[in-house]
Amino acid sequence: MGKSDRFGWLAAALLVSFASYSYAASNTGDIETSGGWIRATAPGQDQAGADLAITSKQAATLVGASSPACKAVQLHTMTSENGMMRMREVKAIELPAGKRVNLRTSGYHLMMVGLKAPLKEGEMVPFTLSIKVGKHRVVKVETTAEVKSLTATEAESHVDEHMH
Ligand SMILES: [Cu+2]
Numbered sequence: 001m002g003k004s005d006r007f008g009w010l011a012a013a014l015l016v017s018f019a020s021y022s023y024a025a026s027n028t029g030d031i032e033t034s035g036g037w038i039r040a041t042a043p044g045q046d047q048a049g050a051d052l053a054i055t056s057k058q059a060a061t062l063v064g065a066s067s068p069a070c071k072a073v074q075l076h077t078m079t080s081e082n083g084m085m086r087m088r089e090v091k092a093i094e095l096p097a098g099k100r101v102n103l104r105t106s107g108y109h110l111m112m113v114g115l116k117a118p119l120k121e122g123e124m125v126p127f128t129l130s131i132k133v134g135k136h137r138v139v140k141v142e143t144t145a146e147v148k149s150l151t152a153t154e155a156e157s158h159v160d161e162h163m164h
Pocket residue numbers: 049076087088109110111
């Protein structure tokens with residue numbers, strides 16, 4: 001092994017350890033998502049509400065989302081007004097440190113707007129979440145949501161019944 005080979009090997013080892021260090025420091029490893037699902041859509045349906053659980057080790061804020069399956073993804077909140085479920089867009093959803101936040105049970109959902117194709121049972125839909133950690137940094141977190149059948153028990157929630 002010549003001198004330059006040895007240097008090359010050392011540089012490679014340093015690069016690997018630097019890469020794993022910067023991954024840990026990016027904090028995306030500190031944010032976990034689970035249980036993403038969307039109800040299958042009927043032909044012609046333009047929108048769909050997706051549910052998801054997010055756990056962040058540090059206090060963070062969900063500030064946006066996108067998906068290649070639709071034109072835009074909005075953060076929606078749901079409230080009951082005179083017995084009617086209504087939803088509106090919000091700019092941010094708080095993710096308290098160490099707490100698993102289930103969007104739907106917290107009164108939120110990801111609203112997919114402008115679906116490019118009907119969502120069919122069994123499909124996995126990719127999402128990119130923009131999560132603000134600390135005051136200035138926004139990390140991108142990749143996740144997926146499974147499309148469940150139109151008759152899925154979980155889908156019999158008010159998510160799809162509320163009005164715009
Ligand atoms: Cu909505």
